[in-house]
Amino acid sequence: DAKTTQPTSMDCAEGRAANLPCNHSTISGNEYVYWYRQIHSQGPQYIIHGLKNNETNEMASLIITEDRKSSTLILPHATLRDTAVYYCIVRPQGAQKLVFGQGTRLTINP
């Protein structure tokens, strides 16, 4: 499975956009980029995923570079409830299991 690199921690002001980077320079053509988050004392929660194109849903936007070697998760208007550990996962097509790294601890400050 392709390895991902994320910053250990980030801070963002409430109401601002939170941009979380992920490097996956060894990603191969059939591997998807998934994002999950884990709020304290809860299980991980699915946010969004993509292959090549940018994706948007009610929670976030995912921007994948043209060479697919990196991506950015965008929370457009961060709230205090978005404080969590965010995991970027590269998942081969057909693979059911999720391989988590250490993620980015995002703190939203009032």
Added chain:
Amino acid sequence: EAGVAQSPRYKIIEKRQSVAFWCNPISGHATLYWYQQILGQGPKLLIQFQNNGVVDDSQLPKDRFSAERLKGVDSTLKIQPAKLEDSAVYLCASSKVGWRETQYFGPGTRLLVL
């Protein structure tokens, strides 16, 4: 829609004792996963079931861990005997069949082995 249920939420035991965790997946979800999350790390898959059959147990320490999913619904994960390094959160997740299906996680069971 009810989420994935797990019990107990917390458990403290002494090393060499045994412990069991229970998971009830979302109704209609044929695939069930158990993950182990050590403090400061991301979750690691221990075992995956589809209905009552094991799909992947390559990361399960089979000398002390066992899991079953009788009747293809609820599942139990057992540790016998427990070691200090088994202290972790044990997460259960479920999904519909198919790799594209979203995995939904329960709140986890926090185990402390003294």
